[in-house]
Structure formats: structure tokens, C-alpha cells
Amino acid sequence: MQHKSKFFWLLATLLVLTLVFTACKPKAEEPVVEEEAAPAEEAAAEEAAAEETTEEEAAVEEEVFKLGILGPFSGPSAQTGKQFEGGATMALEEFDYKIGHYTIEPVWIDSQSDPAKAAQAYEQAIVQDGIQAGALNWHSSVAVSVMEVTAKHQIPHIFGFGATEVVNETFASDVDKYGYWALKGWPTPAKLGNKYVAALEYYIEQGVYSPENKTVAIYGEDTDWGRSFGAGVIELFEAAGWEIVSEEYFPLEQTEFYSFLNSLKDLNPAVIAGTSTAPPSITAFIKQADEVGLESLIIADGLGWVDFCSLTGSSATNVIDQIAGWSGDAGFAFAEEFESRYGMSPSTSSAGLAHDGTKMFMEIAQAVYDEHGELSSELIQQFIKENVWTGKWSMTDGLVMVEYKYTEETTPDPVVGPGYYTFPVLQYSFEGGKCLGKPIFPVEGAVQELQVP
DSSP states (O other), X not given: OHHHHHHHHHHHHHHHHHHHHHHHSOOOOOOOOOOOOOHHHHHHHHHHHHHHHHHHHHHHHTOEEEEEEEEOOSSTTHHHHHHHHHHHHHHHHHTTTEETTEEEEEEEEEOTTOHHHHHHHHHHHHHTTOXXXXXXXXXXXXXXXXXXXXXXXXXXXEEEXXXXXXXXXXXXXXXXXXXXXXXXXXXOHHHHHHHXXXXXXXXXXXXXXXXXXXXXXXXXXXXXXXXXXXXXXXXHXXXXXXXXEEEEEEOTTOOOOHHHHHHHHHHOXXXXXEEOSOHHHHHHHHHHHHHTTOOSEEEEETGGGSOOHHHHGGGGTTOEEEOOOOOSHHHHHHHHHHHHHHSSOOOIIIIIHHHHHHHHHHHHHHHHHHHXXXXXXXXXXXXXIIIITTTSOOBOOOSSSSOBOOOTXXXXXXXXXXXXXXXXEEEEEEETTEEEEEEEESGGGOSSOOOOO
């Protein structure tokens, strides 16, 4: 019995151990069968990924590039400022204010026709508003002043209208520093003023114009622009054998000229030639010249920069000027839309060129973006130096000039001449309540001969 008892205990112990070992043995892993994602789940995943990409793109598209647009939006040339604003706005609209994923936001910088105030306003636009580039400007004296600001902050500024040779001299004195005033939208006065003298000489040769003496009196606003124009045409007239009998300059705001005009009447020069960028001033000059009975031929460079006829009326008859025309059908369509929208006739020299200068910036910015996928002050200036100054890049779809081109020889001025930057000489007539500018030179585009008072 005792042996049986031991046997049963041994059997029981073995059975327990067997059960324990069996329980502790790891189970064989069953193959995992991945279930195919349901079509609805796949679509949801793809939609989520697409939404994530769209959100990333939207975040990039929110970038803003601020463009400072400098002009005389108040002060004596405020009418020109209105033309600037309208022309620039319409150019930006052509691009829907977009370059790639950047929104181009204009910052309107009011020069007030004052060099010191303009420089202060421009610096504020950089420091407070964060502009990264600039375009346009009207006055030469403003350009000379603001060049210091663009140099200090290294902000590329293009298509400034300040034509004075002082800008060119400053630019050439230190291109690395002053090259940020990168491209002029108006060449030095002598490059365009030569057509006035050439026109008069041509009609003298043709027997159409026979002045008793080849005498000329110079007048103009007392600014860098006025004096640059005066100096330029004096040199041209003297080279053609004309005698300068008077040279006078007046404040930009002046509107009373009777005393000066009566003194000119006593001198009786064959021609008086000058300029002003302030519409109230130049139109008063023309009207008062008519009132005192001045018989000289009048060259009023820039009279047609604004809608002047309502201020001069028939007094503008026979006044000589240089104004560009529209280069094609797009220009005439622009003029029609501009007048409909703003209630004034656009001048090619203010609204038209403001449009083209703004468009030039946008096209340069687009070229930079296409190459680099981003916009910055540095990349824009680099593109201008490497491509625009060298003549590799030019703009051929403007409204006023056939082609805006710069070369190493002309920069910061544009190339001047037929097919590039050029103004025909025209003479005004008053017909049906309107002042019509009729080209008289070059003769290839003339619609009438010179009319002598």
C-alpha cells in the first residue's frame, strides 16, 4: 500500500508539472492579415493630405511685398499726383497685385514737391511701413534728396522722373552706393531738348520761320529740374547760333508773372523757352503771356503733363511742347478707361509713364520670382545690375514708349532715340473748346508745319 501511495503522488506531481509547462509555453503567432482600406477611408486620407498641402500653400500666399510709390500727392503738383496714382493703380491691377505667392502692396509716399519732406516721408515708409522697393517720382530736386535715403537703406528704386544731370553725376560718383536709385524714367533734359532747336532750325531752313534775330530768353522754376532744362537748352541754342538775352528762374509756387512778361515784351526775343512742373504756375505763365501781348514763340516744356486746357483756354494756341503719344491701341484703351474712371484726361507724360514705370517694376519682380521663387530687395537690385543695366533685359509692352532699354553707356538714363525713349515736338491749337497738340517735328511724324504767331 505504501508503494502504491508513493506511485500516485509521483504521477500527480508529473501531471501538475506537465500542465504548468504547457500553460507557460508561448502561443504560436498567428499570421496577421491586413485588411484592405475601404474606398471611403482612402478618399478621406487623400482629402486630408490635400487639405494639408492647401493650408501650406495658403500660408505662403499670405506673404506681402511692399512697394513705395513716390509722387507729389499734395502741394503745387497735386494734379500730377492724381495722374500718378491712377496710372500706377491701373498697372498693378493688370497683375492683380500678384507676383507668384506675393501680394504687391503699394505704399503711397507723398513728396509734397519738397525735397526735405520727401526724404523724411521716404525714410518713414522704409522704417515704419516696411517698403522693400520703390518706383516713380516727379521732381528732380526730390530725386537728388531721396537718393541719399535709398543708398542708406539699400532700397532699389526704379523709374524716377527726376531728369537732372545731378542725379547722373551722383550715381556715377559711387555706383555701389547710389546705384539703388537704379533706373531713371526720364533722361537728362539735353537729350530731349535738342529737338526744340532742331525743329526751329529746320523750319528756318525751309523758309517757314524767319525771325528778325535769333534771340531766346530762358525761364523756368527755380529747382534742379528747371535749371537743368535751362542749362541744357542754352547750350543747344548757342551751338546753333542763337543769342541768349535773358535767363530767369522763379519759385515753384509762383503764379504772378506780369512784371517779368512785360520785361520780356520789351526785349522782344524771337523765342522764350522754359519749363515748370507745377500746373498752376505754368498755366498762369501761358495765360498771362497772352494777356500782355507777348509775340515771341513760346516753348513751354511740360505744359501737356497735365490736363491744362481748362486753365489756359485759347492762350495755349501756338505754344510748343514735347509730349509723347500712345504707342499703340493699348494706350488709347488705357486713356479711355482712365478718363472714365477718374474724370480727367490722362497725360502720356504723367499717367502714361507712371503706368509704364510701375509695370516695369512688376515685370522685373516677375523675372526675379521666376528665377529664385522669392522676392527681396537684394534679389531685385541684383537683377537690375546684371540684366537691366547691361541691356540684356528691356521692356517692350509699355503704353508710351516702344521700348524701355538701358545700357552700360546710358545707365541710369534710358536709351534715347527713335524706337526707344523719344518725345515728338508739337504745337497746340484751340479747336472746339479743346487744346490739340499737333506734331511738327520730326517731319516723318508731323501733321502740320510750324505755326508762327
